[in-house]
Amino acid sequence: MQLFKKPTTFDFMSKRTMAVTFSALLILISIGSLATRGLNFGLDFTGGTLIELGYSHPVDLTVVRSTLENSGFPEAVAQHFGTSKDILIRIAPQEGKSNIDISTTVMVALRNVEDDEVEMRRVEFVGPQVGEELTNDGGLAMIYALIGILIYVGFRFEYRFAIGSVAALVHDVVITLGVFSLFQLSFDLTVLAAILAVIGYSLNDTIVVFDRIRENFRKMRKGTSVDIVNASLNQTLSRTIMTSVTTLLVLIALFVVGGELIHGFATALIIGVVVGTYSSIYVASASALSLGVSKEDLMPVEKEGEDLDHIP
């Protein structure tokens, strides 16, 4: 089966002003949301205590909440997790108190209320010093990844391509973060890992397109830079779509059956793959073009001796 029976000849680049406007708008919304609403940081970054309990029958949250209040945790947040039998309790770091024993206290309190069996499924406690470190390290990791990639692409291609690919990456990361901020999805360590994977994926896509552009610049005798970029995008189009589809297939599997703990991870990657596919077509190539990539830049430096051989 083939996606396109004939080689496609979409004129992607003619719509690049529209695409740039669209991207700019998305980025603006994302940055606006990040600035005003911020991210809904999970426990890994804020510190605090999280307890997941499993009951053998559906639990009434109001009972749980009042028990928590009576045990001295009025600010605890309790909610169902996955099913009505599971509850998740979040307690923010307590001002001026020792925090490590909170989980024990809560467990004892909730065990006393329900005569039914309560099972501890998960306890996470992150001290305030750890959360702060993770936030810093996470930001650093993203910057390191971007710099590493900038260097590699600059070395393998050309600095304009490197800038183009990093522009696409920043675009993808900002928009993915923007979606997490806009819908206030919980941002934890696995989501951060997913975003780094998005960087890897989106780049993968961009590289494939750039590779073809480079090849065509060397091969195609006529046509403007815009024509060549268009041709390259068309030639790689079915591959771009195919790979996105297979990746999305597994991600949807992960999202649906992977369980609650992996939800944020799958969500971030799904958003990232969709945005990344779009950005490798528009953002990366368009920015390389507007930086003035031309045929001469990509011609291999030929040795003089070689030239002579080609003379018939």
Added chain:
Amino acid sequence: MLNQYPAWKYLLLIVVLGASTLYALPNLYGEDPALQVSSSRNTAVDISTQEKVRRLLQEANVSFNSILLADEQILVRFSDTEAQLTAKDVVKEGLGRGYVVALNLAPRTPDWLRAMNAAPMYLGLDLRGGVHFLMEVDVDAAVHQAEERYISDFRGLLRENKVRYVKIGRYVGQDGDSAVEVKFRSAEARDKAERLLEKEYPDLSIDDEDRGDAYFMLARLEEQEKRETRKLALKQNITTLRNRVNELGVAEPVILQQGDERIVVQLPGVQDTARAKEILGATATLEFRLTDETHDAEEAARTGRIPAGLKLYTQREGGHELLKNRVMLTGDYIIDASSGLDQQSGSPAVYITLDGKGASIFSKVTGENVKKLMSVVFIERKTETRIVDGEPVKTRRTVEEVINTARIQEQLSKRFQITGLDSTKEAHNLALLLRAGALAAPIEIIEERTIGPSLGQDNIDQGFASVVIGFALVLVFMAVWYRGFGLVANMALTFNLVVIIAVLSMLQATLTLPGIAGIVLTVGMAVDANVLIFERIREELRNGISPQAAINSGYSKALSTIADANITTLIAALVLFGFGTGPIKGFAITLSIGIITSMFTAIVGTRAVVNLMYGNRRVEKLSI
């Protein structure tokens, strides 16, 4: 001739495939509930221990499948967890202390595979259940304690040499600067003291300071010594934690240093986190001091006027006591402690055994002080991080209580008992702590991640389901899309999955839930290489090139693109590995392994099959 592979490439593929299958195989066999017996101290686990365990189990009528002695450990396998749990109680009771009896799950890997060092993947705590603690050691407290020791040494030295001083104590300056401070009334006394101390403690740097009409001397530890002290404190704490974990009876615990002042402790299978926290985090130790009988302790507490050479303590039951400054013995010399009931009073007691040096010190000081009162001081040091005005602030606290005061009836030596404890549980815990040693510096748990067994199993099931479903979806999709070539890609993808599992098993890298997510993602992304190649072949075909040439140029033209695309993803994965902790590292590992293996299987593997199918013959049409 186009599209033919030399024989060695086929051979390489067969070898890799064969080896991968073998090393991935152990993951299919499952696990037996088992009991693991190892020695905790001064005991040997040998064939006689094995026979003893066998006899104990037979006497108690607990049926087991096998019993095996290897690497100084005995492993007993059972067919169900019920037998396993009964057996634990029986063996623990029968062997007594000195042995660690822990529940475990033993892989059912057959002997012939084990002989090749093949083992199943190592599951992370989020999959098998258990506790993960990140502990921060307050290494500066060790420096504190070193200074405290100098204070009591100085006091003794100055007194012996009849140098008069006003006060001696710790000086705490800014930016972590600290010193031992001695106040003198005259410069002469100070000079004399300095000469004395410089001779006795050449490692200290000693400075003068005059404030008004008082003469001060500041003795600082050299930076080098402080560093050493901190390092040593961390090492000692790791050793102590290891002893305590042994006391808790955990199979396959992980205790690792992380950075300059942190320790990671992972206890697979542990559920009672409250007890684990209590035992691991406790810093209790004991001190024995002579009790003053000439002054009124209550009056001293009321007026705050403490007679020279004495120190005021609170009693556990309330009330106060004045004890001599000099410590007769510290808990460091204790080599064994057990709890029980005092035969006369019936109250909980701890029986203590000292090492040779401790015994000689103790018999000397108690011999000199028969008929005098002696107190046992229970010391607990705690470090906590509290949030004050939104900022984490570290607070230190030392609790010192007199738990027992008794008249020395006779010269004490190697073995004696202490009483005055609140409950048998406390006696039990104190005995355990004394046995497992005191922490060199207080420790604080700064991160805890506990996964219950049911959630662990859920994670495995859901992770497995997403791999299977994701994998199946991609297989179907590829077969529909690229027909014959799609099937070839599917073979490569299956091969890739086997290789990933084999590599993970061989490296014994920890598989976590994000790690499984990494495998799923790799499955989706691994076909990318084949998509690139196949699309290229289609393109060449459209350009009117012959099928054989199209295959050849499709593979060769896609190669550099595949390499570039994968290397950049690998960069992101490596950054993730460098930054990541625990589960995230697992993701980075599987992703990196997947990227590397997929390049091999998708390029070399598919090419080999394609060459077999089409190479060396006339081909009119490709199934693509």
